[in-house]
Amino acid sequence: MTLTMAATYVNGVPGDVIPASDRGLLYGHGVFETIAIRNGRPEHWLRHMTRLHAGCTRLGIQPFEPALLAAEAESIINGTDEGVLKLIVTRGSGGRGYRAAGSTGCTRIMQLHPWPEYPASCAEEGVKTRLCDIRLGRNPALAGIKHLNRLEQVLARQEWNDADIREGLLMDADGNLVEGTMSNLFMVSNGVLMTPDLSRCGVAGIVRTIILELAEQQGLDSRITHIGQEALFEADEVFLTNSLIGIWPVIAVGETTCRKGDITTQLQGLLADTTNSGPAWRA
Amino acid sequence: MTLTMAATYVNGVPGDVIPASDRGLLYGHGVFETIAIRNGRPEHWLRHMTRLHAGCTRLGIQPFEPALLAAEAESIINGTDEGVLKLIVTRGSGGRGYRAAGSTGCTRIMQLHPWPEYPASCAEEGVKTRLCDIRLGRNPALAGIKHLNRLEQVLARQEWNDADIREGLLMDADGNLVEGTMSNLFMVSNGVLMTPDLSRCGVAGIVRTIILELAEQQGLDSRITHIGQEALFEADEVFLTNSLIGIWPVIAVGETTCRKGDITTQLQGLLADTTNSGPAWRA
Numbered sequence: 001m002t003l004t005m006a007a008t009y010v011n012g013v014p015g016d017v018i019p020a021s022d023r024g025l026l027y028g029h030g031v032f033e034t035i036a037i038r039n040g041r042p043e044h045w046l047r048h049m050t051r052l053h054a055g056c057t058r059l060g061i062q063p064f065e066p067a068l069l070a071a072e073a074e075s076i077i078n079g080t081d082e083g084v085l086k087l088i089v090t091r092g093s094g095g096r097g098y099r100a101a102g103s104t105g106c107t108r109i110m111q112l113h114p115w116p117e118y119p120a121s122c123a124e125e126g127v128k129t130r131l132c133d134i135r136l137g138r139n140p141a142l143a144g145i146k147h148l149n150r151l152e153q154v155l156a157r158q159e160w161n162d163a164d165i166r167e168g169l170l171m172d173a174d175g176n177l178v179e180g181t182m183s184n185l186f187m188v189s190n191g192v193l194m195t196p197d198l199s200r201c202g203v204a205g206i207v208r209t210i211i212l213e214l215a216e217q218q219g220l221d222s223r224i225t226h227i228g229q230e231a232l233f234e235a236d237e238v239f240l241t242n243s244l245i246g247i248w249p250v251i252a253v254g255e256t257t258c259r260k261g262d263i264t265t266q267l268q269g270l271l272a273d274t275t276n277s278g279p280a281w282r283a
Numbered sequence: 284m285t286l287t288m289a290a291t292y293v294n295g296v297p298g299d300v301i302p303a304s305d306r307g308l309l310y311g312h313g314v315f316e317t318i319a320i321r322n323g324r325p326e327h328w329l330r331h332m333t334r335l336h337a338g339c340t341r342l343g344i345q346p347f348e349p350a351l352l353a354a355e356a357e358s359i360i361n362g363t364d365e366g367v368l369k370l371i372v373t374r375g376s377g378g379r380g381y382r383a384a385g386s387t388g389c390t391r392i393m394q395l396h397p398w399p400e401y402p403a404s405c406a407e408e409g410v411k412t413r414l415c416d417i418r419l420g421r422n423p424a425l426a427g428i429k430h431l432n433r434l435e436q437v438l439a440r441q442e443w444n445d446a447d448i449r450e451g452l453l454m455d456a457d458g459n460l461v462e463g464t465m466s467n468l469f470m471v472s473n474g475v476l477m478t479p480d481l482s483r484c485g486v487a488g489i490v491r492t493i494i495l496e497l498a499e500q501q502g503l504d505s506r507i508t509h510i511g512q513e514a515l516f517e518a519d520e521v522f523l524t525n526s527l528i529g530i531w532p533v534i535a536v537g538e539t540t541c542r543k544g545d546i547t548t549q550l551q552g553l554l555a556d557t558t559n560s561g562p563a564w565r566a
Contacts, residue, residue, distance in 0.1 A: 006304070008303050010303060017302055018303050019300055020291050020293060020298075020301050020392050020394065021299065023437075025305070025371070025431070026431070026433070027431065027433035027434060027436070027437050028310075028311035028431055028434055029433075029437050032309075059434070059437070060437075060441050088303075090308075097440075097465065098439070099440045100441070111304070135422070135424075137419075137420025137425075138420050139420035139435065141435075141438055142420075142435070148308070148309070149311050149432035150309070150311060150432070151310060151312065151425055151430055151431075152424075152425070153310070153381045154312050154342070154381050155424055156381070157380075157382045158343050158382070173421055181381055182381060
């Protein structure tokens with residue numbers, strides 16, 4: 001079955017509206033996951049559930065029931081082979097003011113979107129990127145979480161219109177690279193895999209974690225560290241990751257070009273194996 | 284007429300739901316105003332409209348029609364003497380992904396809430412506050428705007444339960460005071476009025492601006508500057524401002540006590556005059 005339009009469930013029921021009093025709207029008080037549906041199953045489901053649960057805990061949102069979400073996901077996927085499942089959990093409604101009062105409920109929103117048709121060349125040959133002007137604010141209390149306060153990414157994405165530029169890279173106030181607007185960033189220098197430290201800002205992506213695990217399994221030296229512009233421009237390989245794109249090699253950062261390398265190609269193959277041979281998605 | 288429950292308009296029509304695809308929910312892509320309704324009129328309406336318009340411009344939301352908002356506000360206020368008008372303008376719906384695509388529309392949400400019954404002692408005698416642990420991230424591109432990315436304030440407000448503590452004060456990563464969770468911060472030292480610089484984070488409140496104008500009119504020396512903890516603890520007077528509370532003197536920051544001073548009392552009187560004698564609210 002091929003999906004052509006978005007479908008939405010709110011709290012398990014087909015419907016596409018939420019209360020205007022929802023704290024997800026008022027304050028961005030919620031978290032989300034963007035999950036690839038391929039071959040009729042949500043990829044890395046348990047990893048997404050684990051991160052969602054951790055984000056809820058950090059934001060004071062009561063833990064949801066994973067089995068309930070899995071049943072709802074199965075219902076909305078309903079035989080769709082390929083698509084994108086966006087799952088949002090907010091703190092629900094509760095009073096005017098920053099303090100969550102009244103009901104301790106949460107709102108669950110599931111949206112099933114068509115699969116984005118990225119050109120095959122993005123993964124095979126690589127993509128052009130640019131350095132964004134906007135810098136990410138540091139906030140250790142929010143770092144790593146995929147929360148609903150995403151204005152920095154919105155403003156970053158407004159910086160360019162050139163369809164040839166597939167991603168913008170973001171730095172913090174000190175000029176350390178952090179991530180892309182919708183992806184995590186990796187580079188390889190002298191055989192060492194490196195990705196930015198996300199303890200102060202950034203989203204800890206599911207595929208980022210998988211890549212670090214794969215590197216360890218392969219005996220590839222990897223480091224989570226601070227990466228400045230100079231190190232990026234001198235890297236042997238640069239690539240981007242997220243749950244939909246997998247791995248995209250970077251062939252340009254602004255005017256500086258680079259080429260797809262062997263470690264990137266190797267990791268693309270290993271990542272494809274994990275998504276094709278994962279465990280049954282419903283635990 | 285006394286309001287006991289919230290009323291909501293969405294795009295000018297009574298109703299309390301928004302699309303689950305609204306970018307206000309997905310990314311916090313929007314701005315809001317919290318407007319005091321007293322004596323049947325929205326206080327400082329034109330100032331709120333000016334700030335709302337500026338915020339929309341900075342976030343790439345198309346300018347709305349002020350006359351339309353005024354007509355809708357009049358309709359929802361509908362003779363209510365006292366209340367709180369919360370006005371939210373989002374980027375509306377438009378695709379999955381950070382880039383605003385498709386329709387260039389916006390969503391207007393107006394919520395009329397009952398007036399919060401703060402004890403008279405808060406303004407007359409003062410309030411106790413605390414220093415929050417969470418620090419505000421720096422982001423000049425978002426600084427000053429009253430946008431919908433408010434997780435820092437939500438987390439700050441979760442730090443305490445003591446109903447006797449009326450507000451938490453927030454610092455940036457360098458330990459500079461910035462604001463309260465729902466208010467702006469002022470202090471007086473040696474006859475000089477001071478309030479934190481908001482060029483890197485914080486919300487530029489309507490009453491904050493009015494206080495600075497009143498100070499100038501009175502020939503009171505005032506400074507927008509960096510204020511560290513030490514300066515705060517040594518201040519002669521400390522007070523908080525927002526559109527609902529007006530001015531609340533601070534009588535304690537954690538274990539450190541202070542007392543309501545003459546300049547605070549003078550500014551309270553001057554502020555009351557501005558709200559009682561403002562221009563006709565509909566331009």
